[in-house]
Amino acid sequence: MSATPRLSPAQEDVVRRWFPGVAVIADLSWGLTDTVVLHVRYAEGESIIKAAGSGNHHIGREIAAHEQWTTPWREVGRCARLLYVDRDQNMLATSYLPGTLVKDHPAADDADTYRQAGELLATFHAQQCTVSQDHESRMDAHSIAWLDSDHRIDAVTETRLRDAIARHPHEPVELVPTHGDWQPRNWLTHEAQVTVLDLGRADWRPALTDLARLARQEWQGRPDLEAAFLSGYGSDPREPAAWQRTLLREAIGTAVWAYRVGDETFEAQGHQMIAQALEIG
Template sequence: MTRVTPELRALASRALDGVPEDMFSWTCLKERSKSATVWRAESSSGALVLKQHRHPRPFAQELRAYRDWLPRLDATRTADSPATRVARLLAFDAAARALALTAAPGERLSLGPSELVLSAHAAAGRFARALHSLPVADDDPLPLRDGVSARLDEWHARAAGLLSPSERDALQRLSDRRDAFAGVRRVPCHRDFTPDNWLLAGEDLHVLDFEHARLDAPEADLVKLRADVWPADPALEHAFLAGHGPLTGDAAARLDVLLALHAVATLAWAERHADPDFRALGRRALSAALASA
């Protein structure tokens, strides 16, 4: 198991206002050799979570989300609905690519149509809408439609040998809806927005893991739900959209295109890395996409 580095010990001490480094107890919550390691550090002064990234891009994306975007969401909460919360950034070490965050309470959501789970999905819908509504400049010189088109062409080429002729034809029909991206502005997105990254504490929903967060089409945050959550329980889709708001025709077309892109990208990645779990995930996404073709 990865050891707690001196940089993490120093960061924990700084995040909790100088608690001596030897006063913390450490628990490894997640260790991924290719992405990040997550620790929980506890002392008599409190607990915090430290996340150390292997690579600079996810660190920079998560830092921007916690530092620049998420503190501005407080004003979006309403008194008559469960709050959707996020951790607060306490400190960071850019050289070590590490973040110190407040510890989020709660448990992973279980699937099923219970009122509490449905309420959580509605809260997630409200959170997504609020995140996408943050006023952030889209300073990418490449129009979103052109960016999506380039990604479609690249991943369709990589996955071509993994698809039957009828599957390729159906996905091409979905890809032809790319004009729905014309004139659309990129917005802040989580980009891994699934119940795996939500914790339920009482009636409050806590959203975690912003390492993939960046500006994108707003429908990017609905793709994995559409691919791997909603087909098994349509009530969850209805609850989410009750909080988020209904999709316009153009938004639905953009979601179809991004779902096709997600399916082929996942299948191609799984083939390259010989990963059976991702291959199954790609096939589920493909099935959901074909249902929309």
């Protein structure tokens, strides 16, 4: 493998140890964070390698999700297998999944894609359940921390957001394994089947949180896609008050994170999400 500028020398050594004679097919990194995603070929086949700096928590979350929660998907060929892990270098390697990203593909407008996505998410959520006494307070504290950091939310809107958060109840809530970024950019389509990518945000959360990004993107003006998803999922987990809190937190995080990484398009989406969340609040 020739030198890859975004991998450290120690990480390059790990890749060579895992896959002697490896060749990089494509760099699939987004470039917004320090996460490196490489599609590689080696003697026995192809793999996806992910690596990041020591302060990046997404790799650790993805490793934990593969180790604890992906069995229902792996058993039906709907997600990759974890091949190698190096926690010291913050790296992992998985098997390669064939297919095309659903985002910007005709499958993104196909109701059956969303039915399958609903079914896959339901199996993921159904594996375990726990009750948290402090989840709601922790999530509100996280939103306040976003607002305390640098952002471009105007002062009047920021005050409304803080006031809304201050009114949130902090009751016990059921948590399940969640993907954390459930949307077409993290799904592949191959031979009319949907498969799953990127578990870097997987964590214990209320089930409804995995519907938030779809609701503010793909389902806007497309009730048929929403209905297909809920048909596959088997129910609608969105209790109205909890849903409003979720959309508010998601909107704040989107606007502030996007500003932090310099993604102006995503930041604008975050500001639109804030306006929508305040309107329904």
